[in-house]
Amino acid sequence: MTDVRKLRPHTIIALVEDRPGVLNRIASKWRQRGFNIESLAVGHSEKVGLSRMTFVVDANVDANQVVRQLDKLVDVVDIRDISDQDIVSREMAMIKVRTDKTNRGQIIEIAELFQAEVVDVAPDAIILEATGREAKIDSLLRLLEDYEIIELCRTGKVAMLRGSAVSHPEPSEDEQYDRYPGQHTW
Amino acid sequence: MTTNDQKSGAQMVMEAFLREGVSTIFGVPGGANLPLYDVLPEYYPQIKHYLVKHEQSAAHAADAYARVTGKAGVCFGTSGPGATNLVTGIANAYMDSIPLVCVTGQVILALLGRDGFQEADIQGITIPITKHSELVLDVNDIPRVMQEAFHIATTGRPGPVLVDIPRDVFQKKGDFYWSDKVELRGYRVQTMPDPNEVAKAAELIERSEKPVLISGHGVIIAHAYDEIRELAEKGNMPVITTLLGIGGFPGTHPLYMGMPGMHGMYWNNIAISEADLVIGAGMRFDDRVTGRLKDFAPKADIIHIDIDPAEIGKNVRPAATLLGDAKISLQELNKLVVRKERPDWFSWLDEVRRDHPSITIRETDEVLPQFVIQKIYEATNGDCYVVTGVGQHQMWAAQYFWYDKPRSFITSGGLGTMGFEVPAAMGAQVAAPNDTVWSICGDGGFQMTLQELATIAEYEWPIKFAIMNNGTLGMVRQWQELFYEENTVATPLKNPDFVKLAEAFGILGLRAERKGEVESVIQQAMDHDGPVVIDFKVKYDENVFPMVPPGASLGETIDLPAHEPEKVAAG
Structure with missing residues (x-):
């Protein structure tokens, strides 16, 4: 089993x-x-x-x-x-990390490597906004593990097919019908 | 058809019923659905309401009504306990693909979600057991919602739909409208099978030396009786019907072989294991049919005909798939099927049947339940509706009775609901007022819903209840005997005097304790104009055979044990 x-x-x-x-x-x-x-x-x-x-x-x-x-x-x-x-998928994450003046620079450096944006800075914390494939966010988080992650929220993946292909094609007309044809009693 | 005048929500529900051809409702009133009951007299006698004693019975009666007529069954319950009492009946209809429209009352809008008196989130509760459900918040939605409810319940693979309406929505007024067409962009049903698959299926049939045709409930739902018969006769194939497929193919037809699976005929299970082609028409290869799945039909290609895409490939991998309505699919297939003689296959089948008399009734001193059912068959010539509960008596009613008429065998298959036998008999009798309805009951199941004897006495429905009274929960006891070292815990029953019980309800009660009494008691019941309850005192420890032990394959079916001469007591 x-x-x-x-x-x-x-x-x-x-x-x-x-x-x-x-x-x-x-x-x-x-x-x-x-x-x-x-x-x-x-x-x-x-x-x-x-x-x-x-x-x-x-x-x-x-x-x-x-x-x-x-x-x-x-x-x-x-x-x-x-x-x-063949799909394109993206996820967004906001990560709040404990900082002080000694390690703020290092964290911003890591953020830049991942093209993550700094969306809030406080004396003792920083919030990063990262967008990308799941794997990219996972690696960013791994690097930030050396610091204290106070809070993390991820949006979950959104995805669509590559190219002009429609993910949800319209049903063709002949798929529709009215009543159960077998039901003569109706 | 378009009408345009102000109606209350309750009136709109009834107007929708008129347009959907509803003539029968089973239900129980209460605080939240009183507005609906208030307008019932305006629609009498086109629409008749039958008051039952418990909402579960309303759902089962509507379910059986739908099984007999092919139309949607309708039931009412009030909010809270009224609605939750419907749940078993809804689940039963869901498992057996029965079109049901359940209208429940709900607490007023202002109290929704605030634990109002008699509030239960019935829409939420029934999500996994309904085909669809709606909570109506605006009176103007009622006509659309009702129309969609009937459309969804009765088309494609049928199923129950629940419409939950707060009391004040019933009371508000709005414009009634009715459109010609239901527009649901998320609901599509494919009825016409892929022609390539039809051609492939026809070729498989032509090539097959050892085919079996399994006819399921879908054949009955789609009214495809002529088509399945044509396929069987044209293709020259033996026909097996699933429990719910019984009656879809004539029980006395020479090609008919009975039921497969856990308590199916030995020869069927062996035939499926030997076959090189299995055609499943309107059935879902349920675990009670297939036995151990990986050893099901090991030598066969499978053709699966079904309207539900989620059933295709769920349990077996078909070589050809006819996704569509059973009637249309069989019509298309019949165009291509050619007759083929298969003398070796049929003579082999005859041989297996001869060597394994799965359903012989042995000579005993005690009354065997199979014997009673056989006598009912003989007395009625099979010309009646048979309703059953769930358990041993149900299997015997499937094995020892031959159903020639479609929709004449009414039983709870998928959910296996004990207690179905009493309210379902009411639904069947209302649906077929001029026919005889026999309800084959277990003594356990009968006591789960026997309060409805009051309803039956009130409406004078002439149902014949045959209780197979063995003083035990028989099927459970059988499993205890075979798989739990005869540790018969909690199965013996201390039964009431069923004759006196019937009399207390104003119903004729009869009893047969000896074999010699069986036939005359059946005759007495048939001669009586009103309802009858018969207490058949049958052998305590009779087992249902053949049997595929749980987890075993069809090839390991245990047939009826060899007939040992029984000790015959004096007298």
Whole structure:
């Protein structure tokens, strides 16, 4: 059974109705399987009334089946696992680090290496804003481990396909139909 | 159709019912849904409401009504406990893909989320067990939400939809509207299968020397009875039906082989293990059907016909996938299927059937439950609806009764809800008022919902309840015997006198304790115009066979043990 439970992160993007309860429904399906949501980012999409979600889930090979179950939710307009596709992904982090006059310069130097911005400076602390791929933020954090990180918040990954490819193509007309054709009683 | 006049929220719900062809509601009133009950008389007699004694029964009755008619079942419950009592019934409908529209009352808008009296977040509670659910905050949304509810419940793979409406939203007034088309951009159903896959499937059938066709609930849901029969006859294939697929293919047809799986026929499980092609039509390769999954149909290619994309590849990897409506898919497939003679396969099957008489009833002194069910079959000629609960009696009702009519076997499959037998019989009787409804009950399950005998007496539904009274929770006891060293903890039942109990409700109670009494008691029940409760005192420790032990493969099916002559007591 070990290979069934082998988890790896999946990056999943979804276009969902912008209304209450949607997140609850999606989260519920992952919870049922015992998969943990590592990160989640939600915001408006290019389409009116629809939100775009990007979430990273620690899931086993069965993630695809859950994605198909999620696609059945009425409020989920489109959803796909883009883990194995050519994507651009970014994450933002704000990191509050303890500083004094002796190490402030070193921290700013590290920030510059990672093109992180200094967004707040106080006599005893500094806040850095870093944007980039997850791995870049992870390495920045590793370097800052030598100092005291007071607070950290990360937005979670947002992702889209490279090039002009549309992540959520419109369904074709012939996919739609009215009533269950088998139901003569209606 | 468009109308335009001011209606209250409650009236809008009822107007939506009229337009959706709803004629029957099961429910219980309470503080939060009183506005809905207040307007019920305005819609009588087009819409009839049946008051049940517990909301779980409302959901089960609506569920069985939907199974018999093919239309959506409707039930009402009030807020809080009324709504949570519906939960088991909703989960049951969800697991068995039954179209259900549940309308619950909710506390007033100002109290939402403030722990108001009788408040429960029923939308939240039912998220994992509904196809969709809505909490309506604005009266003007009601017509749209109701229309969407019926659309979602009845199309694609059907399922329950819950609509939760606060009391003051029921009372507010707004403009009623009704549109011709439901627009849901997140809801699409593919009904027409991919022609390439259809061609591939037809080729697999043509090439196959040892095919089996498994017909599931989807065939019944899609009314694809003629199509499955045509495929079986044209393709010349033996037909197995899943528990919920029973009745989708005629039970007395020469190609019919019965049920597969945990308590399926021995020959079916062996046939599946030997087959070179398994066609699953409108079924989901459930664990009770497949046994140990990795050894399921080891020699076979699989053709999977299903409307639910999430079912494809979930348990088995099909060689051809017909994603679509079962009726349409089978029609498309039938166009390409050619007849093929398979004398070796059929003679091998006959041989296995001869050597393994999975469902012979042995001669005993005690009354065997299988014997009772067989006698009911003989007395009715199978011309009735059979409703069951869950457990041993359910398996025997599936094994020892032949269902020729689609939708005539009403049982709780996926969720396995004991207590289903009483309220589901009510739903079936309302749906088929001129037919006989037999409810095969367990003595355990019957006592989970027997309060509905009061409802049955009130409405004079002539249901025949046959309690297989073995004084134990039989299936659990069987597992204790086989897998827990006969440690029969918490399974023996101290039962009431079911005859006196029936009489207390004003219902005819009968009893059969000896084999010789069985037939006459069944006849007496059939001759009686009203409801009847029959207490069949059956053998305590009879086991259901064949059986695939949990975790074993279909190839390891234990058949009915060899017939040892039983000690026959005097008298």
